[in-house]
Amino acid sequence: MSGSEALKVSMGNPSRGWQGTKSSARTRLLANEFFPIQHKPKFLLDKSQKFFTVGSCFAREIEYKLAPLGVPLLLRGRGLQRRYFRSWPHGDDAPGADAIYSGVFNKYTTASIEHEFKRTILRERYPQEGLIEIEDELWFDPHSSGLKNLPLEQALANRAIIDSAMQLVREADIVVMTLGQTEGWLDSQTGIAMNTQPGPAAVRRFKDRFVFIDHSYRETVEQVDRTIKLIRQECNPRMRFIVTVSPVPFNSTFRAQDVVVAHQATKSMLRAVAEELFRSYEFVDYFPSYEMVINTGRNLAWLDDQLHVDGEMVRHIMGTFYQQYYPEAEAVSVAPAA
Template identity: 75%
Template sequence: MANPARAWQGNKNSARDRFLAGGYFSAHHQPKFELSLADRFFTVGSCFAREIEYKLAPFGVPLLLRNQGIERRFFDSWKDGDDAPGADALYAGVFNKYTTASIEHDLRRTILRESYENEGLIELDTDKWFDPHASGLKLLPLEQALANRAKIAEAMQLVRQADVVVMTLGQTESWLDTATGIAMNAHPGPAALRKFGDRFFFVDHSYAETIAQVDRTIQLIRRECNPAMRFILTVSPVPFNATFRPQDVVVGHQSTKAMLRTVAEELFRSYDFVDYFPSYEMVINTPRELAWLDDQLHVAGKMVEHIMQRFYSLYYPQGAVLAAQ
């Protein structure tokens, strides 16, 4: 009876009434721990993790990957001659990790300082190198690709300074590089898949594999970086552009998110230092015209802002007052 959000219908804070209100949905949540503005955040996971960072910054939260990244001119999205203001600024999207396998592999690579020939870069064509552990970078000459890889590796080491890791789980469909063993963040494209034959291997990780990947990552960070590290798990509501499985993309999306949500729930129940924040539920229970951009793929900025105001009001002392200012 102490739970104000216990009822689907029949009281003033019922799920039914919140659904029918027509605005941004707010999920009831009781955090396991409080945070202070001195707590340093390391945010890892899908593109939704970057959105969390952008919206936390105005609250004065110390974000270790803030002002880290790679110059925009090295990204696929860059157009020659693009001279928009700030176009050559650092972009943190390079740190996006779309799968639980790539999150684990990149943090293990970072923390244990694993080494690979050519830093794991793959030459797809003459002096055109692909970074399987980055997000969105162009094929680049080896010298520049190695320089970018060094910047990424240096920034990822900041996890050692964190007090809190926010981990956003995005996907389970993964590609592996059998030559290096790297769990790739993205596949290198259809032409490369044809050219390299069986080198790149697709796998859709099971529940057992997925929870093991996230659990091992959590234990690695606490063992090697900070034995008092706290974790806040979220599930990205963002779907994949396309599925590699022979099924409707919507069905694939829902099954993937259900698995990731269950993984987060199990770890939340298992450890007092792991919390789950229900941003996923807030998005999917908000009317689509408010929650999503027109592409129906990316979450609208106002939606993320609403989520992070809710986050701040819950986790920080006096946060409810400050978030409203």
Template identity: 50%
Template structure:
């Protein structure tokens, strides 16, 4: 969807925008200056709408979504996925990332299994919950005798069928809480996707290179393009507004967490740039089309902050302080007016 103005309107908008220039305008507003302070990037964000602090929030997306959840919970906002997840001992590897997904040792649960990386896998999970789509064995894949893989989960090891089905029930119940939401926060992760040819499921994760090699006819690699990805997002948003709150509002962003590896014949840095650029274009199109969809620039804030501050040592996962900084911008943008109104009411009382 194109944006078009007459020259007078365009000039008026430009002149009224204090952060319009790369090297023009007030020094502290110039992009050049903000990008070279050596500190976290400060971005001015003008939201389309405000969030009422009482609105239940549903989050979906990559591991960056889990980081967002942690901050939302610390702020006391009603996060619908709080308390949901899978027992920590069911993960392939127990590490800090798993723990930060909401779990800890000793039988607690982690939300890390809820990570959704590709848009197509998000669409399938929503159809499972909102359209009651069913799959043989709930979509689980038996890779070895009584060793079951859940292609819609993230990071889980192979488990016996009973345990795997119990986890699938937990994850489906977590996703079903979207029906109670008033606002959805989606972080889009990547375009590279794996399909299970037998069930037609777009897998959230493949079972590993060894299993791909053993079952080459069952699993297929697809790198979805712009139109397919946009169509999936449009279908998911329409589905949610039909089966959940009819006035659901959405905040979309692109995860700054890069591809861990690519299956295309190109440098992973180039492949990651292509994937993120496509997803950013999809979110821009959604932002332009609908007044109930807003784009939040967490991707730009992280990617344009110094890498030493923005990322952990692995240069893959976003540092905690960086997430906190991003969410400060989020709160100031979407909760500022509500908080101010609440404070005024308290003073008046």
């Protein structure tokens, strides 16, 4: 870009300055409200386009807020019954044992996202689908999130349901990919990039079978890049992607660092990965939900646990998303989480 072009871009950008104007960063940061952000999408959307969301738990929050707006969400209403989960995130007064929860699709690392699509799209196969017998006749699913250890027959049945739902990516027009963390685990016996590790007791029992990996920047870029290329090649050559970074920290780190330092290192790396992909492909956009959260006061952005984003914060984020990507749609109020 020439110098004159750069000046023209700068002068046409109302949010270019950190201070000095009504829309400056300083003004917005001191307003004690949900942080508003300027974003110019690479492409616009319409309600005929089907969404497939993948990534950390923040991807589920996106689903909860977009569903009432009539956006076609391929994983909405899918998942597994409450009875198969270790805990239920919706509270004891939520629907009963037959209620369906889609949190089983949460993918916390870019390695586990890539691995899941290779399994479901390329039909990679492992003995017992990669399930691990953690205790006598109780099997752990390393691909999923939040499930109890179950008898083999039920664990395989659940795995088949999840695999069938993941195949719906073939029908998608838009994939929203939320990057969550870089710390992950590998099953050295099968080569599976595990979505979660099976717990301290199992790690001790199986000795060196489970390996902790903190993926580098280059590894992470390559994992996401391969995943995007795989989906476009095998599912839809016109597929477009919206990448976000989850602001949600991990509960604890396995590195010899303060958890706050480890958290910031992970998010900084993922944000840089998202930026590189955004700059590399015209069909990859970045939506700055991460910036909206971290630049909002903690009393507004976070629940009391300082771990999960407040529902009203997510409502603000998805309202912004809807207004920016669907400019011809009617003005709406994004509904509270289901």
